[in-house]
Amino acid sequence: MSAAEAAAAPRRVVLTGCGALSSVGNGVAEFTAALRAGRVGTGPITVFDTTGFPSGRGHQVHGFDAAARLHRVRPEHTGRATQFAAAAARMALDDAGLDEAWLRERRGTVVVGTTDGEVGELDLLTESALTIGLGAFTGAALGGTATGSLALGVVRELALTNVESSTIATACAAGNYAIGAGFDAVRNGRAEWALVGGADALNRKTFAGFARLGLIAPDECRPFDADRVGLLTGEGAGLLLLETEESALARGAHIYAEVLGYGLNCDAAHPTAPEENSVARCIRLALENASVKPEEVDLISAHGTGTPTNDTTEIAAIRQVYGDEAPRTVGIKAMIGHTMGAASALGAIASALAIRHGFIPPTANHRSTDPECAVDVVPNESVPADVRIVQNNGLAFGGNNAVVLLGRHEDRGHEDRGHEDRGHEDRGHRSRGHESRAHQGHGNESPRGEYVR
Amino acid sequence: MSTAVITAWSAVSPYGTGRAPLAAGLRGRVAPPESAGPEEWTAQPDATARLVPGFEVREALGKAGTRGMDRLTGLTAVTVRELLTHETAALPEGDLGTGVVLGTAAGSAQGFMEFTKASLEGDRPIDVMPSKVPNMAMNRAASASAIRHALKGPNTTVAAGRLSGLIALDQAVRLLAEGRAERVVAGSAEEYSAIRAHLTHAAHGDALVLGEGCVMVLLEPGDTATGRPLAEVLAVHHRVAPQGEFTEVLTAAVRTALAQAGVEAESVWAAVPGEAPGVAGAQERQVHEDLFGPQVRSRAASVALLGETAAATGAYQLAALLSEPGAPGRIALVTATDPDGPVGCAVLRLMTDGEST
Amino acid sequence: MTVNTPVDVSAVRAIIIDILELEDDELTNTSLFIEDHGADSLGAIEILSRIEKELGVVLPQDDLVKLIHLDAVLEVLATAERRQP
Numbered sequence: 001m002s003a004a005e006a007a008a009a010p011r012r013v014v015l016t017g018c019g020a021l022s023s024v025g026n027g028v029a030e031f032t033a034a035l036r037a038g039r040v041g042t043g044p045i046t047v048f049d050t051t052g053f054p055s056g057r058g059h060q061v062h063g064f065d066a067a068a069r070l071h072r073v074r075p076e077h078t079g080r081a082t083q084f085a086a087a088a089a090r091m092a093l094d095d096a097g098l099d100e101a102w103l104r105e106r107r108g109t110v111v112v113g114t115t116d117g118e119v120g121e122l123d124l125l126t127e128s129a130l131t132i133g134l135g136a137f138t139g140a141a142l143g144g145t146a147t148g149s150l151a152l153g154v155v156r157e158l159a160l161t162n163v164e165s166s167t168i169a170t171a172c173a174a175g176n177y178a179i180g181a182g183f184d185a186v187r188n189g190r191a192e193w194a195l196v197g198g199a200d201a202l203n204r205k206t207f208a209g210f211a212r213l214g215l216i217a218p219d220e221c222r223p224f225d226a227d228r229v230g231l232l233t234g235e236g237a238g239l240l241l242l243e244t245e246e247s248a249l250a251r252g253a254h255i256y257a258e259v260l261g262y263g264l265n266c267d268a269a270h271p272t273a274p275e276e277n278s279v280a281r282c283i284r285l286a287l288e289n290a291s292v293k294p295e296e297v298d299l300i301s302a303h304g305t306g307t308p309t310n311d312t313t314e315i316a317a318i319r320q321v322y323g324d325e326a327p328r329t330v331g332i333k334a335m336i337g338h339t340m341g342a343a344s345a346l347g348a349i350a351s352a353l354a355i356r357h358g359f360i361p362p363t364a365n366h367r368s369t370d371p372e373c374a375v376d377v378v379p380n381e382s383v384p385a386d387v388r389i390v391q392n393n394g395l396a397f398g399g400n401n402a403v404v405l406l407g408r409h410e411d412r413g414h415e416d417r418g419h420e421d422r423g424h425e426d427r428g429h430r431s432r433g434h435e436s437r438a439h440q441g442h443g444n445e446s447p448r449g450e451y452v453r
Numbered sequence: 454m455s456t457a458v459i460t461a462w463s464a465v466s467p468y469g470t471g472r473a474p475l476a477a478g479l480r481g482r483v484a485p486p487e488s489a490g491p492e493e494w495t496a497q498p499d500a501t502a503r504l505v506p507g508f509e510v511r512e513a514l515g516k517a518g519t520r521g522m523d524r525l526t527g528l529t530a531v532t533v534r535e536l537l538t539h540e541t542a543a544l545p546e547g548d549l550g551t552g553v554v555l556g557t558a559a560g561s562a563q564g565f566m567e568f569t570k571a572s573l574e575g576d577r578p579i580d581v582m583p584s585k586v587p588n589m590a591m592n593r594a595a596s597a598s599a600i601r602h603a604l605k606g607p608n609t610t611v612a613a614g615r616l617s618g619l620i621a622l623d624q625a626v627r628l629l630a631e632g633r634a635e636r637v638v639a640g641s642a643e644e645y646s647a648i649r650a651h652l653t654h655a656a657h658g659d660a661l662v663l664g665e666g667c668v669m670v671l672l673e674p675g676d677t678a679t680g681r682p683l684a685e686v687l688a689v690h691h692r693v694a695p696q697g698e699f700t701e702v703l704t705a706a707v708r709t710a711l712a713q714a715g716v717e718a719e720s721v722w723a724a725v726p727g728e729a730p731g732v733a734g735a736q737e738r739q740v741h742e743d744l745f746g747p748q749v750r751s752r753a754a755s756v757a758l759l760g761e762t763a764a765a766t767g768a769y770q771l772a773a774l775l776s777e778p779g780a781p782g783r784i785a786l787v788t789a790t791d792p793d794g795p796v797g798c799a800v801l802r803l804m805t806d807g808e809s810t
Numbered sequence: 811m812t813v814n815t816p817v818d819v820s821a822v823r824a825i826i827i828d829i830l831e832l833e834d835d836e837l838t839n840t841s842l843f844i845e846d847h848g849a850d851s852l853g854a855i856e857i858l859s860r861i862e863k864e865l866g867v868v869l870p871q872d873d874l875v876k877l878i879h880l881d882a883v884l885e886v887l888a889t890a891e892r893r894q895p
Contacts, residue, residue: 117591118559126569127569130573141656142652147557147560148612156794164691166616169557169560206589208569209586214855264552264609270600271596271600271852289633398608399608
């Protein structure tokens with residue numbers, strides 16, 4: 001960055017386009033309808049052979065016709081995660097009412113978060129190397145298995161060149177990391193637009209790892225439920241088109257939400273288990289960066305994996321910041337599974353949809369809230385609500401935390417975002433519904449609790 | 454607003470562990486020796502590479518918390534240890550903490566494929582190695598380094614092929630500019646493995662000798678730096694040449710970076726290319742010939758000495774500049790190209806005479 | 811079906827000693843893996859996994875939490891199911 005760039009005042013950053021691929025629907029319209037309906041996308045995994053695994057269930061993307069979705073990226077030469085990223089980017093562009101030419105005329109940034117990158121391609125390479133030996137390694141395999149190919153796939157699909165491109169591999173918090181990077185770039189004038197988010201594809205390697213840890217639920221993922229036993233792996237992509245408020249207003253774009261700020265930190269404690277105080281610190285960093293007070297937050301889109309310890313630790317951290325008046329806190333992984341690097345990007349899109357359409361997506365598959373997760377999880381059915389500010393959590397293996405704050409865009413200038421007079425009527429609704437639900441004893445302390453993300 | 458300054462650096466390289474062996478090797482323009490690759494299930498017995506001599510993760514780091522740790526993580530963690538224990542005074546840990554930004558190409562491809570192989574060949578598909586599970590997250594190297602040194606700031610793993618080191622530097626500078634970290638440990642790393650050798654040789658020919666290692670620098674805001682500034686990061690700019698038009702796009706990137714840094718091409722004292730294999734590297738060298746005289750182009754060591762170091766290359770280029778003596782205040786530049794399209798340029802002002810480093 | 815043959819104590823000891831990286835005399839029947847030997851939770855999973863593989867049994871994942879010392883491992887093993895061939 002140059003001194004000239006740095007001298008410019010920070011700009012407001014808004015979200016004007018969303019692209020989503022998930023087990024409950026492709027495209028923002030299907031995704032919205034599914035969230036509203038509380039639809040659950042669990043089914044048998046078919047992208048790799050699940051024979052012999054304790055369970056073969058997960059959240060697979062269906063009806064994805066790569067050749068139809070992609071104009072330039074050739075599906076036959078491209079890994080599944082890169083296809084997802086490129087297709088979701090094109091969806092976000094269309095959704096924003098923009099075209100490639102608009103992007104090309106301006107400096108932009110493309111940042112795609114991922115857990116596994118193209119590990120699915122490495123799985124296939126392993127299989128063929130075991131069968132045919134070293135002949136399996138072709139000249140295209142180096143680039144095709146490189147993690148950076150996800151962001152490059154977006155760049156190629158849209159034929160961009162004056163663009164920064166990077167893939168962020170900060171595991172399951174990567175989507176929020178990417179959104180943060182795009183936010184900073186647009187906010188400070190290093191880019192006029194950002195295509196950011198996350199993508200991952202189901203693969204044997206990660207499935208086997210979670211299964212070995214005993215973290216995979218046998219039937220459904222039940223975040224915050226007293227009887228939750230684990231996660232379900234999923235796949236998909238969420239890409240967001242960010243631009244300046246000035247640009248969006250000038251072209252009359254429909255603004256989903258304003259990106260208010262974010263926080264990043266690292267537990268620096270344990271490779272796989274989360275740390276309550278550190279997660280709470282990350283939430284506070286995000287609130288501070290966004291200039292949002294805890295009482296102004298209407299909804300938390302939780303990381304909520306459905307593993308015993310993630311959920312307990314995450315809720316404890318939320319309660320540390322918010323006290324007994326924690327906002328409604330939902331786990332959309334019950335519906336779409338744990339989409340890894342895409343998870344917090346899809347969470348951000350769900351947050352934006354909640355703001356735009358005035359509803360709170362539910363925590364599906366819910367039976368009875370764990371007393372250790374004492375928040376209103378909005379069980380099973382979405383509810384209409386005046387949602388103005390949403391906190392979107394992403395927590396990863398390695399203790400990598402990332403929290404993004406989105407708010408309804410209110411065109412009131414820079415001094416006052418208009419928080420003061422906000423929705424007290426809604427506050428009264430903040431039901432403590434779980435309190436009235438009977439709680440089953442949950443004496444069985446599972447060791448799986450340690451592995452949470 | 455102040456820019457970011459590099460106040461310390463260290464490395465684990467084919468010259469050995471720590472900054473001094475790498476600095477001496479680069480300054481002397483001596484290539485490190487080639488040695489046989491480690492024994493792995495896909496290894497070819499006659500493969501050689503420029504390896505970190507005798508590097509074994511658990512010997513280098515001790516047994517605590519290192520069971521199953523992959524080589525990439527080990528190389529990174531040792532580099533961070535060398536940086537924070539030998540090159541810097543104790544760092545006060547404020548509210549924001551110390552961040553880590555690490556560039557990688559694809560994590561440990563060898564580790565991922567071995568894990569999948571165990572799943573495919575085991576009696577049951579879950580018969581994989583539990584101690585290897587933490588490696589399965591590509592952020593292991595960055596997060597393990599944070600765990601070992603209680604670095605609680607942002608912890609980013611960035612993947613951009615041979616641009617990874619340059620983009621890690623950029624991300625680190627931005628975290629500081631945004632006030633998201635008090636200081637950042639940034640760099641990039643690459644491990645040698647049989648899998649990486651096969652992938653690289655299939656793409657670029659069997660003659661290519663692979664290298665490995667890690668270089669990490671400590672970045673601090675210029676106005677609050679506690680260490681002695683070695684270099685100031687003036688600008689980083691990167692783009693993509695999706696059709697392989699590296700000359701044109703890299704030239705634009707270099708000119709933009711120089712403009713952002715506020716310096717003329719004529720005032721560049723040293724320019725270090727990334728030496729990518731194939732046409733990307735050839736066009737990159739052409740850009741350097743077009744923009745810079747022979748003295749400027751030969752002033753610092755070429756990273757080709759280290760072999761093909763892929764994601765680690767950008768960080769090695771910084772090491773080449775930081776190792777080269779000269780008058781304080783000299784302007785230096787690195788460029789990077791990746792055969793898959795990304796190109797970029799970083800411009801620095803070297804602030805010491807380089808002798809003591 | 812449960813294991814009727816006696817549990818191979820020395821094989822179990824060897825696995826634990828290897829995974830926790832102990833000297834033979836450090837491991838007693840009741841020395842605690844986590845508190846006394848510095849194991850973490852992945853260590854318990856590794857012990858379970860290796861025992862399953864090397865002794866040809868299946869241990870319920872829920873038993874992981876019980877694997878706190880050697881005697882506890884032997885007790886869990888005594889009721890373990892043989893793997894399907």
